[in-house]
Amino acid sequence: QKEVEQNSGxxxxxxGAIASLNCTYSDRGSQSFFWxxxxxxxxxxxxxxxxxxxxxxxxxxxxxxxxxSQYVSLLIRDSQPSDSATYLCAVNNQGGKLIFGQGTELSVxx
Amino acid sequence: ETGVTxxxxxxxxGMTNKKSLKCEQHLGHNAMYWYKQSAKKPLExxxxxxxxxxxxxxxxxxxxxxxCPNSSHLFLHLHTLQPEDSALYLCASSQDVAGGREKLxxxxxxxxxxx
Numbered sequence: 769q770k771e772v773e774q775n776s777g778x779x780x781x782x783x784g785a786i787a788s789l790n791c792t793y794s795d796r797g798s799q800s801f802f803w804x805x806x807x808x809x810x811x812x813x814x815x816x817x818x819x820x821x822x823x824x825x826x827x828x829x830x831x832x833x834x835x836x837s838q839y840v841s842l843l844i845r846d847s848q849p850s851d852s853a854t855y856l857c858a859v860n861n862q863g864g865k866l867i868f869g870q871g872t873e874l875s876v877x878x
Numbered sequence: 879e880t881g882v883t884x885x886x887x888x889x890x891x892g893m894t895n896k897k898s899l900k901c902e903q904h905l906g907h908n909a910m911y912w913y914k915q916s917a918k919k920p921l922e923x924x925x926x927x928x929x930x931x932x933x934x935x936x937x938x939x940x941x942x943x944x945x946c947p948n949s950s951h952l953f954l955h956l957h958t959l960q961p962e963d964s965a966l967y968l969c970a971s972s973q974d975v976a977g978g979r980e981k982l983x984x985x986x987x988x989x990x991x992x993x
Binding site for chain 1: 918919920921923968975978979980981982983984985986987
């Protein structure tokens with residue numbers, strides 16, 4: 769089992785829709801969770817962090833964490849073509865290591 | 879200059895060459911990292927430095943040799959690489975070593991091709 773697992777996609781949504789990106793992790797003791805966005809040919813950029821169960825909203829982005837289910841998700845409301853990128857889930861596990869998933873490619877169609 | 883800068887952006891080298899990647903961070907951070915990103919694979923942590931001291935080496939082949947002369951600069955020296963080493967090499971920094979809520983700031987990366 770991968771330590772951090774994401775569907776590689778591509779996930780295609782129409783402009784204006786909600787994009788839902790999912791991530792599961794194996795270490796039940798993990799405490800910190802991050803979403804990075806990586807445009808093609810560019811470096812990853814942190815867009816959200818979440819540490820407690822529940823939802824955290826920042827503009828059009830909402831991160832959701834469910835530690836019991838070992839699941840973290842990122843919702844993007846009113847998706848725009850400029851949101852087209854690969855989204856990397858990263859989990860800081862109990863050993864203090866930051867583990868990345870392979871990323872989900874999102875394509876927002878005009 | 880702001881953030882994390884890496885040079886060169888692109889590098890093509892033969893298997894017998896020796897080259898170096900350079901990273902500089904202007905954020906006043908104490909920790910710096912080298913990551914390898916291959917197509918369709920998760921980011922792989924290679925090396926971690928905290929206050930110029932190497933704190934982690936993730937079983938990286940000796941043909942990759944890091945150097946951290948001060949907390950703002952990080953190098954990755956390359957020699958006798960293999961074609962499978964072709965990848966995007968990313969430098970990152972954080973306020974302290976990522977063991978909790980530390981957030982990474984990445985450089986633009988060096989796209990390396992080994993012929």
